[in-house]
Amino acid sequence: MEISAWLKSLEGTGLAAGIRDSLTIFPILESVHVMALSVVFGTILIVDLRVLGIASARRPFARMSSELLRITWAAFAVAALTGASMFITNARVYASNTSFRVKMVLLVVAGLNMVLFHLTAGRSVARWDRAASAPGFGKVTATLSLALWIAVIFAGRVIGFTTTGAQARQAAPPSENFDDFLTGGADSGSPAARQPSSLSVRAIMAAMVDPSGDFLFESIADVADERGVTHKAPTTSQEWGAVRHHLQVLVDAQRLLIAPGLRAADPGDRSSNPEVENEPEQVQRLLDSEHPDFVRRAERLREAATLGLKAVDTHDRTALFAAITAIDKACESCHLHYWYPNDERAHQAAREEGGIIE
């Protein structure tokens, strides 16, 4: 069987799905993994420092290492089991992740290094068991062992920082409409440009919801200028067509926004106005803990945009105005809850305008 098909079948197992669907199992697996690897590293460190003569130099090596390595192996088994359980939840993403690959190679090299130690200094242990340190080659393998295990820890931690975007892409494959919107249609742009760097609530807002929302809010309004008050509304079929297009973008955006696992923002994104706005990680926590609520609010946006599409069909300006007002309220209600819950002025304005506050 081809490797990617095998990885996909791992992701499809009941165990993988069970871990993915639970909010608690993955963090617990991660914690047990850290506990186990800290025992692995802690005990290996004690043995290596003994080989180097840096600590426990007066203790007989053979007894000490046989006592400790039993614990090391037991902990390693737990680390391997928890690691494998996490791996199968998203096997293809991890398998293609550079840090993950580096970590696996380092683990193999650390294993070979251990074999090397046993074949060299390990064989002559009777001669240096009570000496302060192992002979030269034993010291080299002990130093290598420490360096390798520290590198394993680094590589392992980096995995968590380099898979997020890929996971979000997997959770919510970009729809054709999103592709077209970003690239201006199927016939323009290189294949690379058609693939968005990563998908997040923020990216969808910036690429789809914001520009289309702004267009709609501008499309129908009472304009007061030097010519007095004029009513602005679509008149030509071209103008009605443009309104329809932007309403449709909002309907499509809602489908992307509710994809499970969609991140709030890219890693490293910061709020530009942290005094009143939530930081991406706060938004993320709200999204994680209140996803059904978020879906409900997004649904409100879709309903309002759908009303707008009906108004466009009948060229009904009053209905269109009502729909766009409803879109505005849907946006604001969701922003007040997830984006800037601490913005008192925005809350006040929403109350005055009869917005939805909950």
Added chain:
Amino acid sequence: MNDFAVWLSTTRPSVFLQMHEVWMIPVIQSLHIIGIGVAVGSVLMLSLRVLGWAGMDQTVRETQLRFGPWLTGALCLLLATGGLLVLAEPVRELVTFSFWLKMACVAMLTALAVAFQVSVGRHEQRWEQTLVRHRAVRLVAVLVFIVLGGIILLGRLIAYDHIWGHLSPATRS
């Protein structure tokens, strides 16, 4: 706490860490995990010796002299790297239930580690002869390990604070 965390995130050192967070945070977190490894290894050896399950070629005092300083060093490394992590992401850390429960456990375990080291230094003979057989002491030797596991769990749960439901300040707003 939210206001303090937000204020902290606007201070210069915090902004510096945030600007370089792409590589700084994984590096600091890795050093933190290395510190955890040293601490866990040391506590494991001390507990197993007190329980009489390993390291019986050494006295309790010898074991404490060997691993005590490493445990203290590891705690310092953990406090330093942990402090930097809080500074790098104040809101993510401080506005969570997991973080504060973890700090309570850390304070408890640190106090216990200090008390143990001082006590072994002062009452060497009592430790070798009677205390290691004392049921309460043996119970603590096991409990310490459970609390240490709890600290590791809570540290990881900072990223998943929603698990606590309404206990988590992040879900109230």
